[in-house]
Amino acid sequence: MALAAILSSGPAGAAACLAAEATALRRLNALYRTPAEFDDWDDLTGLPDCCSWPRVTCDARGRVELFDKPLFIEVGRIDGVVDLAILAPLTELRELDLSFNRINGFYSSTGLYGLQKIEKLHLHRNNLSDNGVIEFVRNLTSITELRIDGNQLRTTDWIANLTTLETLDMSYNHLQEMNGICHLNRLKSLKLQMNGIGDGVVGCFHNMKLQELDISNNLLTGNIGQDILNLSEIQSLQLGYNHFTGHSKVLEILDLSNNRLEGVIPESLTAFPSALSYLILSDNDLQGGVLPKDSAMFHLRHLDLENNHLTGHLPPELTMSTELLILNVNNNMLSGTIPNWLFSPTELQELRIILFKGNHLKGSVPDRWCSSRNLHILDLSYNSLSGNIPDCLSDLVGVYFSNPRKIIFNESYGPLAKQSHEDSMNITTKGTSMLYKGLPLELFIGIDFSMNNLTGNIPPNMGFVPGLKSLNLSFNHLRGTIPETFQNSLTLESLDLSYNYINGNIPSELTQLCSLSVFNVAHNNLSGEVPSEGQFPTFDKSFFEGNQDLCGQAVEKKCPASNKSFGFISGESSMKMDTMDSPIIYWSFIFGSFATGFWATIAVLVWNASLREKWFNAVDHLITC
Incomplete structure (x- = not known):
């Protein structure tokens, strides 16, 4: 205190x-x-x-x-x-x-x-x-x-006399009304989130000059009051996690997620001169297109429309949002092909995250995708994409990692915010949907093309994507072999190639991937022995099921071309072991060789001063490195 x-x-x-x-x-x-x-x-x-x-x-x-x-x-x-x-x-x-x-x-x-x-x-x-x-x-x-x-x-009537108040924070209490607050006409910042307010909001703000208003996580219902829509100086407005059924106006930050909003996104929200930088409308019942016609959001940085009922194609008006960093339209009903302008190096240069999961997109992954040098999270899963994967993905994040800029995930959420806001999003990796935010999200590099109709081979260049942590190509129609180039993905934590038509052996080079915790190749046409070194002994047996020609410890199946089962020498072979393979003779030879070499080295160092000096300098250098 x-x-x-x-x-x-x-x-x-x-x-x-x-x-x-x-x-x-x-x-x-x-x-x-x-x-x-x-x-x-x-x-x-x-x-x-x-x-x-x-x-x-x-x-x-x-x-x-x-x-x-x-x-x-x-x-x-x-x-x-x-x-x-x-x-x-x-x-x-x-x-x-x-x-x-x-x-x-x-x-x-x-x-x-x-x-x-x-x-x-x-x-x-x-x-x-x-x-x-x-x-x-x-x-x-x-x-x-x-x-x-x-x-x-629990009450606010007692605060009505404090008419000089400009900043009021009564969040995280048990308020059920805000009657006393409605008399505070000088307020510029008002925070009432995480209470139980269910009424008293409509008409409360008509005489206020609020710049920041947070009434999220309450029990508010009905249409958003006209007095909120008419807050002419508002810069940060957070109304999420209520039960509103209306819409709001042009702001810098607008969060109306997790409500019951219906209808289309209004033109007044996105028309020129829109100052919106954050537009968060996820988890509602919105319909119509992604953006109204003639939208002009020049300052938009984060667009989140996940979990709605939006239809149509991606609108070309998005090219005007040249500062756009995050585009999330997961789980809607968008159709058509992925437009080339989305990856233009001269328009959406700042785009870092694209999330298109769970739509009705068709066509192929555009070759121009590789021009989006700053992109580091790509999720096209659960669509109807077809064709080959472009063999140029190694260039996707090269610029970002050679010159990283921390401008996405630790920004202040609004000009009046007192604390840092961290963007967060659910990312499916390692077979589980996990919430990433802050630094883990900033450092995450992932590609998810699962649940599509992609064909052809896995491009070898995918093994050279810098910093790649998660790659999911499962449930497609991919053929060919697993590229040995994945041995270069030293940061790879999850690789899912299951439910394809991949053949050949599992490259032994993958045992070098010390960070790999998920390697799922189930239901393919793989053959040969499953590697037993590195991380492979930790993988679940189910990761290899549905490949009849795989053998080895991981699948508990003896390899036909070997006399060993699960790493043990058969009893018959051990009975015929040659005398020279006796453990006593073997270890005697080892210790004898070591002793001879050790004392020979000591003798040389004692009698040769020049060599002795070089030896100790070399040892000293190794210790100090």
Whole structure:
């Protein structure tokens, strides 16, 4: 718990602080347990001038200007209730932070609460209820910022008097209404996410100049209020995880995911001059095309339309979004072919992630795909693509890894956001759909062409894709052999080639892939012995099933061209072992050779000074590398 007092500006002076302020600081120090680095206050009882104390700054009048001593309530000493009479002498206090404690409420043993000049009050992450905080907060008529998130609040009527508020965070409470908040016309930032608000929203914002509004994860229903649509200064609007049935207007950030939105995406949302950079409309019931005709979203960076009922072709208007980084239209009903303009090196140059899973796309994978040098996640699974895989995919991510730019996944989610927002998405790899976000997502390189009608051979160049972690080509009609070039994919963690018509042997070179944890080649036409080194002993037997001509330990089948079964020498062969193969003679030879070589080397080093110096220099170099 940190406490800070900020006064009107003035040069530091030599005047002593007021005796009452010094007494207040001593009482605070006695009542609260502090970190070890602030124990230097315990020996200051003989110094009446608190302006000379560490971490206390005074102005020319001798009034405390800044007090940044972190405080922590000593549980049990004041029973979770703070006596504000202790703070009363600090009449110029402007900022008070009592967050991350177990405070249940406030009282004043003298009947005086004081603190009338408080401008910023942080009470988040405590155990405050309405009764425990009302008497303290309701009369702070100068307050501009109040953080009281992460408590046990249920009502908002008591906050209506705080008309000077500009920033209010009441998220992660138990609010069911927001009546008192509707009177706060100066608000610029309002966060109410993760409550139980079900009504009282419509008409609440008509006099506000909000720039940031987050009412996501509540129980709001019906159409989005016109007052929200008319927020002329809004920059960040998050309404996700409610039960809205309307739509919103042009913004910089719009998140309406996981609602019940129906109909088409309105033209007013995407028409010029759209300022949208994030448009998140996933998990709704939207219909129609991906974008309205004549859309012009020049600043769009992230478009997420996953899990809707969108139809038609990918609109060429997307080429105007030259800053686009992420395009997610998974699980819709898009048809037609994949357009060449999507991979133009002169238009969508920044595109990093394309997710087209679960649509009705046909045709082939365009050869021009290889011009998209920055692309590092490609998901075309569960479509009806046909033809060969272009033999040029080694160029896809070369530029990204030679000059990586961290501009995707750790951006601030909106110009007023206090914390970093991490994009996240579900990616199917290792046979499981997993949530990736932050640095793991930023470093993930994956290609998924599964569940299509692709034919031909696996291009050898796929083994040279830099940083490739996951490759899924399962459930196609691929033929030919497994390219030995996969031995170069040292970062590969998952390789799924199952349910194809691949023949030949499993290349022994794949045993060099130390990161490989999934290698699924089930239901192909493979033959020969399954390698038994490297990661292969850890693979499940099911990864090799449906290949009648495979043999070896992995499939528990003896190889016909060998006299060994599962690595053991047959009893008949062992009976005929030659005397020279006796273990005693073998190890005697080994130790004898080692001893002879060792002492011969020592003798040479002792008698040859020049060679001895070179030897020790070489050893020293190896140790220091």
